Amino acid sequence: MSSTTDASAGRAQITARTLRTDRWWLPPLLNFAGLVAWVAYATVRAFLQRDYFVAEYNYLTPFYSPCFSNGCIEEAAHFGRFLPDVWFLPYAALTLPFLLFFRLTCYYYRKAYYRAFWLSPPACAVAEPHRKYTGETRFPLLGQNLHRYFFYAAVIISVINTYDAVISFVKHDGSFGLGLGNLILVANVVLLWAYTLSCHSCRSIIGGRLNHFSKHPVRFALWGYVSRLNTKHMQLAWTTLASLAITDFYIMAVSAGWFSDLRIVG
Amino acid sequence: MTHDQVFRVWRGDSVDGELIDYPVAVNEGEVVLDIIHRLQQTEPDLAVRWNCKAGKCGSCSMEINGRPRLACMTRMSTFDETETITITPLRTFPLVRDLVTDVSFNYEKAREVPSFAPPADLGPGEYRMQQVDVERSQEFRKCIECYLCQNTCHVVRDHEENKESFSGPRYLMRIAELDMHPLDVADRQKEAQEEHGLGFCNITKCCTEVCPEHIKITDNALIPLKERVVDRKYDPLVWLGSKIFKRAGA
Numbered sequence: 001m002s003s004t005t006d007a008s009a010g011r012a013q014i015t016a017r018t019l020r021t022d023r024w025w026l027p028p029l030l031n032f033a034g035l036v037a038w039v040a041y042a043t044v045r046a047f048l049q050r051d052y053f054v055a056e057y058n059y060l061t062p063f064y065s066p067c068f069s070n071g072c073i074e075e076a077a078h079f080g081r082f083l084p085d086v087w088f089l090p091y092a093a094l095t096l097p098f099l100l101f102f103r104l105t106c107y108y109y110r111k112a113y114y115r116a117f118w119l120s121p122p123a124c125a126v127a128e129p130h131r132k133y134t135g136e137t138r139f140p141l142l143g144q145n146l147h148r149y150f151f152y153a154a155v156i157i158s159v160i161n162t163y164d165a166v167i168s169f170v171k172h173d174g175s176f177g178l179g180l181g182n183l184i185l186v187a188n189v190v191l192l193w194a195y196t197l198s199c200h201s202c203r204s205i206i207g208g209r210l211n212h213f214s215k216h217p218v219r220f221a222l223w224g225y226v227s228r229l230n231t232k233h234m235q236l237a238w239t240t241l242a243s244l245a246i247t248d249f250y251i252m253a254v255s256a257g258w259f260s261d262l263r264i265v266g
Numbered sequence: 267m268t269h270d271q272v273f274r275v276w277r278g279d280s281v282d283g284e285l286i287d288y289p290v291a292v293n294e295g296e297v298v299l300d301i302i303h304r305l306q307q308t309e310p311d312l313a314v315r316w317n318c319k320a321g322k323c324g325s326c327s328m329e330i331n332g333r334p335r336l337a338c339m340t341r342m343s344t345f346d347e348t349e350t351i352t353i354t355p356l357r358t359f360p361l362v363r364d365l366v367t368d369v370s371f372n373y374e375k376a377r378e379v380p381s382f383a384p385p386a387d388l389g390p391g392e393y394r395m396q397q398v399d400v401e402r403s404q405e406f407r408k409c410i411e412c413y414l415c416q417n418t419c420h421v422v423r424d425h426e427e428n429k430e431s432f433s434g435p436r437y438l439m440r441i442a443e444l445d446m447h448p449l450d451v452a453d454r455q456k457e458a459q460e461e462h463g464l465g466f467c468n469i470t471k472c473c474t475e476v477c478p479e480h481i482k483i484t485d486n487a488l489i490p491l492k493e494r495v496v497d498r499k500y501d502p503l504v505w506l507g508s509k510i511f512k513r514a515g516a
Contacts, residue, residue, distance in 0.1 A: 002423075002424040002425075003422075003423070003424055003425055003426035003427075004357050004358075004423055004424050008426070009360060009426045010280040010360035010361060010368075011280065011357055011358070011359065011360060011361055012276055012278070012280070012283060012354060012355050012357060012361045012367075013278075013280070013281075013282070013283055014276065014285075014354055014357065016332075018332050019329065019331060019332030019352050019354060020331060020332035020333060021331045021332065021349075021352075022331075022333075107469055107489055110468065110469055111468075111469055111470050111471055114468050114469075114470050115470055120420065120468065120470070121420040121424065121470065121472070124333070124334075124418050124470075124472035124475050124476060125329065125332055125333055125334055125357075125418050125423075125472070125476075126332075127420075127423075127424055128420055128424050130424075132425070132427075133420070133421060133424065133425045133428065133466070134466070135421060135463075135465055135466035135467060135468050136465045136466070136467070136468055137463070137465035137466060141468075142465070145492075145495075145496050145499070145500045146500065147496075148493075148496050148500065148501050149501075152503075200485070200489045200490075200493060201493060201496075203490075203493075204489075204490060204493035204494070204496075204497070208490045208493060208494075209493065209494055209497050211399070211445075211446055211447065211448045211450075212399060212448045213396075213398040213399050213402070214396035214398050214399050220398060230485065231485075
């Protein structure tokens with residue numbers, strides 16, 4: 001029982017879990033639904049092992065980039081193929097775990113899933129259902145402090161995603177091409193960079209750890225830019241989930257022949 | 267324009283108490299504290315702590331319809347006229363009577379934070395602080411010590427047993443402020459993690475949500491402090507960089 005409702009420490013003996021009258025349950029419910037839906041889609045796609053590459057236009061979905069499996073189409077494997085082609089290993093198995101943990105340890109997502117999944121707390125001033133609480137003081141949640149490492153990995157993966165977006169302007173026959181797929185890939189990469197750079201760890205590394213801003217004017221200026229971006233971290237977290245799913249779905253649809261790419265040039 | 271509204275107010279002490287309904291007149295432009303003062307005209311023994319009526323003293327913290335707020339800054343116009351307004355004391359602290367709680371937990375935690383520690387060899391007037399270095403901590407100095415953040419933080423609100431090892435957002439913010447000070451030489455990071463329970467914070471941002479001064483407690487104090495602890499304890503790259511470039515105390 002929560003200390004809020006048992007009143008054993010001389011508190012007001014109010015037994016209600018909360019006296020809030022607003023719809024406090026709605027944000028955690030929406031977060032729960034949104035995150036479950038995205039994880040379900042991403043899991044299916046990561047293990048589907050087909051419809052991830054449009055050879056004609058060099059479109060590679062971010063869910064399969066970089067494609068390291070022996071099962072990858074040769075043109076899609078820009079960095080070699082060496083992973084065994086087995087059903088339980090996603091083609092981008094070397095990078096997907098880092099991206100998963102980058103999001104899992106992200107300060108925004110932590111807030112979202114602690115509230116929506118673990119109800120700790122479900123909303124402000126609403127009693128949580130747990131008897132004990134140790135927060136991030138012990139294993140496994142102590143591992144949230146590894147966010148820094150996953151940020152470093154996410155930067156490298158963003159560079160790879162950028163490379164994918166750039167080379168998609170070169171068609172299979174070597175000529176320049178521009179289609180709706182290119183625009184989606186570029187928009188996705190821009191949003192991914194914005195999300196990655198708005199990360200709280202990035203903010204700290206860039207300048208947050210300094211005490212003398214006046215002695216480091218360049219880092220102070222960069223810290224200011226990242227801080228402004230950081231205020232949009234939540235919005236970017238959700239926007240990039242959407243952009244990743246849209247990018248993947250579009251490439252899957254074009255690759256599977258459900259519809260053809262809308263071409264602007266070439 | 268005046269209308270009657272039902273105020274459901276907690277009456278009693280830590281042993282016994284109940285929510286009692288009072289119909290009270292509400293005038294245009296009034297705040298919740300005005301209504302409580304009007305109620306005291308008919309219920310003279312209703313205990314409430316208040317002082318400035320301007321959102322600057324932090325005295326009139328209470329829970330209004332279950333949300334931790336300042337009574338003097340909560341406008342009656344934000345409620346529907348037919349709505350029953352529930353007023354209770356802060357639920358994290360021991361009750362004295364009615365709407366007054368004993369907030370001495372916060373004073374004890376304040377005393378546990380070592381004060382500003384400039385270098386021992388620095389004489390008065392030898393250091394001129396630049397404005398950009400002052401600005402970051404100025405946000406934290408807006409704190410009016412209303413303890414709404416301490417009250418709403420589930421670490422102690424829902425777990426009385428954590429009060430001993432967790433200082434709460436207000437005092438972790440104070441530690442962050444001192445740690446960010448260009449001249450402070452005390453080892454705040456280790457202390458924040460080991461003595462003040464920084465690891466208990468799971469950054470669910472309720473402290474930021476309730477802050478009447480709109481201080482970004484989580485984003486600008488608690489997370490940066492967590493990141494500084496990561497710098498110190500978990501990141502070998504930063505450690506290596508500080509050794510090579512001798513950036514300790516940057």
